[in-house]
Amino acid sequence: MTVRWGVIGTGGIARSFVGDCARAGVVFVAVGSRTRESAQSFATEFGIPRAHGSYADLVADPEVDAVYVATPHSRHAEDTLLAIEAGKHVLVEKAFTITADEAQRVVDAARARGVVVMEAMWTRFLPQMTMLRQVIAEGRIGRPRIVEASHHQALPSDPSHRLNDPALGGGAILDLGVYPISFAIDVLGAPTAVAAAGTLSDQGVDTQMGIVMTHDGGAQSLVHFALDVRSPNTASVIGDDGRIDLDATWYTPTTWRIRDRDGEVVEEFDGREELAGYVHEVRAFEAMIASGDHEATAMTPEGTIAVMRAMDEARRQVGVRYAADEAAAAR
Known part of the structure; x- marks a missing residue:
């Protein structure tokens, strides 16, 4: 089946996503923005047939099967629930929501409505990550004991920018930390x-954060992220019998290698692609719609909620509070 996509939001991530996926044959039929002018400009730029001047009109469009939500974090839950209520399948840009409480409500609503909802954590769907999981499953590095990953970018410092505004879910953790977590x-x-x-x-938002997480069996992960510095942004999975090293930029299509216990390179991979790589998550999402198995994915609802819970706890310890935290506490 051909899935017909609508887009909510016309910012930078929406442009990257639609541009990448349209070149790979994904079908976009409508876009919605808070103003018709913005929607029409976006539609003209990407050759999308219909432009809607509100999100409600976009999700009401009978020609739209699935919606990609690309609004600020603070709107993710609201906009996703709007689309779910309209019976649309929804791919939600990361971070999925502001809090785990919001994430659970979205997941529950999708299950009740019988539609697919998935976090657009595109990294999980890249071929290199599929191969990495296979290498681990085959025991080629032994039991994974340690994961190390960083995500540092020098982003706009303007206090009014959404990245620095707590009302819009600003801070490093939701934009950058979500990747290594x-x-x-x-x-x-x-x-x-x-x-x-x-x-x-x-x-009052986090400019940098370091997190140590303990996992089953005593395994540990060490992640660091910041929005005001740059680094190589590499990652490693370290096991009893070897390790996997992912080169810069590890969360995009990149190169990586397997090393044995002595650090010698055993095998090398090149996962770089002509396109950015968003299409892999879209095809996995469309496959769930076609099959009727709405949670057969590398980014399961439970996985998303686990990520949100970890970020909730990290924010609590560091002192980052959003309005959604107060709403969750009131429930």
Whole structure:
């Protein structure tokens, strides 16, 4: 079947996603924005047939089968629930929501409505990650004991920018930290303990944070992220009998190698692609719609909720609070 996509939001991530996926043959039929002018401009740029001046109109479009939500974090739950209520399948940009409480409500709503909902953690669907899981499953590095991953970028410092605004879910953790946290949970499972330390901006969002998570069997993950510095952004999975090293930038299509216990290279891989790689998550999402198995995915609802819980706890320890935290506490 051909899945017809609608897009909620017209910012930078929506442009990257639609541009990458359209070139790979994904079918976009409508876009919605808070203003018709913004929607029309986006539609013209990408050759999308219909432009809607509200999100409600977009999800009401009978020609739309699935919706990609690309609004700020603070709107993810609201916009996703709107689409679910309209009977649309929904791919939600990461971070999935602001809190685990919001994530659970979204997942419950999708299950009740019988539609697919998935976090757009595109890294999990890259061919290199599929191969990495296979290498681990085959026991080629022994039992995974340690995951190390970083994500540092020098991003806009303007206090009014959404990345620095707590009202919009600003801070490093939801935009950058979600990548290494999700990676660690993908490899080692949901953490049994989380220990975090970080630095807050004058606006009260995290500019940098380091987290040590404990996983089943005593395995540990060490992740660090910051929005005001740059680094190589590499990652490693270290096992009893060897390790996997992912080169910069590890969460994008990149090169990596397997090393034995002595550090000697056993095998090398090149996962670089012409396109950015968003299409892999879209095809997995579309396959779930076609099969009717709505949770047969590398990014399961339970996996997303585990990531959100870990981020909730890390934020609690560091002192990052959002309005959604108060709403969750009130329930």
